[in-house]
Amino acid sequence: MKSGDTHNLMPDSVSPASAPLAALPFPWVPRWQTLLSSLAMARQPIANLNRVHANYGDTVGLHLGGIRPCYSTRDPTLVQHILQKNHRRYLKSDLTHGLIRYIGRGLLTNEGPDWLRQRRLIQPGFHRQRLTGLTHLMQAAAAGWVHELQTRTAAGPAVVDIHEAMTRVAFRVISQATFGASMSDAARDRLSEVLTQIQAFYVRTIRQPYLRPWLQGIGSYQRHQVLSQELQELVRGYIRQRQQAGPGTTPPDDLLQMLLDARYEDTGEPMTEEQLVDEANILLLAGHETSANALSWLFYLLAEHPAVATQVRTELEAAGLLHRPAGFEELARLPYAMQVIQETMRLYPPAWILDRVALEDDEFQGRPIPKGTLFSLYLYGLHRHPTLWPEPDAFRPERFAVGAQPPVPAYAYLPFGGGPRLCIGNHFALTEIQVVLLETLRQFSVAPVAATPVAPVPLITLRPQTGLHLRFERLG
Secondary structure, eight states: OOTTOOTTSSOTTOOGGGSOGGGSSSOBOOHHHHHHTHHHHHHOHHHHHHHHHHHHOSEEEEEETTTEEEEEEOOHHHHHIIIIITGGGEEOOHHHHTTHHHHOSSTTTOOHHHHHHHHHHHGGGGSHHHHHHHHHHHHHHHHHHHHHHHHHTTTSOEEEEHHHHHHHHHHHHHHHHHHGGGSOHHHHHHHHHHHHHHHHHHHHHHHOGGGHHHHHHTTHHHHHHHHHHHHHHHHHHHHHHHHTSOTTSOOOSSHHHHHHHOOOTTTOOOOOHHHHHHHHHHHHHHHHHHHHHHHHHHHHHHHHOHHHHHHHHHHHHHTTOSSSOOOGGGGGGOHHHHHHHHHHHHHSOSSOOEEEEESSOEEETTEEEOTTOEEEEOHHHHHTOTTTSSSTTSOOGGGGSTTOSSOOOTTSOOBTBOGGGOOTTHHHHHHHHHHHHHHHHHHEEEEESOSSOOOEEESSSEEEOSOOEEEEEEOO
């Protein structure tokens, strides 16, 4: 099967679009209402989903784009049922599988036995021992960012487009962790740009399915397929360059080398070139998106809450780390800094929504779930659920302190997903975010530029709106 084929990922008899939505005893929005509001939903999905859940409850049926029946839920018990307790009865739907045509069949998009086989093969690359070795790449990227800030603040405070800056930092980390030092800045910038364009286009085709014939007619699909081919060939070139290295060359200790050296337990064979390309594409997309967005929101929140930044510095000073970078083993001595990150990812989860489709008939709390039912697990709404989180919209890092009351509810906090498909790179991302946070706050203060709130842009991941500017100033 070619990487763009999606029709064999689910049994032919599973048809989410025709699933009997009305058979489920949950409220649902009349189709004519969702059709009339489809443009508003496409433009502001979070505000509109919040309104729907406030009016109809934690689980509500609606039609995506006014066309496709789906259940949106922010019920942690149902989310746990789908992601963990009965996960074998649910797969990612074609809403995710459609990405295969652009970024390939990697861990993010694969399913079933093939996904499990790949997961087991790649998992060692993210074990603690490997992560310890990759931390120096994160520290180097953080040092480069701090040096840039030092240059820009030499004559006084500097205004920085934080998402643009954090995208560069995060992409440098994941590209070097994947490909070593061989990738040029120009290639990194181009890969990041291509991934952003593909993501924005794909999300548009999902939210406004009625535009697909028009987009097809004006050549948008073809143009983005060309971008996908460019992405694949760029990555393929680095893979072949590594494979052609001479026998006397010491291979670098990076994720690409781990992928090249890995062997399947059952056959002893390595991954094919297509598998390597697909997995590298997923690492680049997921590896930089999560961290770049989380860091952008993190500095935005610290700018709005300077007392929290001061408390992080106090913790650094108490640990003897205010005047030097923290090593990997020392990060565990900074629990408040991690709580700040956790609270940021509660308010602005990188994966703000997940999709699953029932592969067979199921039941939840006595309610029948027919085969083919499509679910959107609304993690943004789950993370701000008014009955699960006191002051759900407030930035309160102490929620995540050991022994905090009330405790974090089960399956109400899922910044990296949950169940067997929990993000394989979650510890990598958290370490990277903490390293960049600490290096920045050791030397700089951050303040807002504008008083207006920043709106999230929910693509596949949750980005801040374009032009999020913050003011950085040297300390002391």
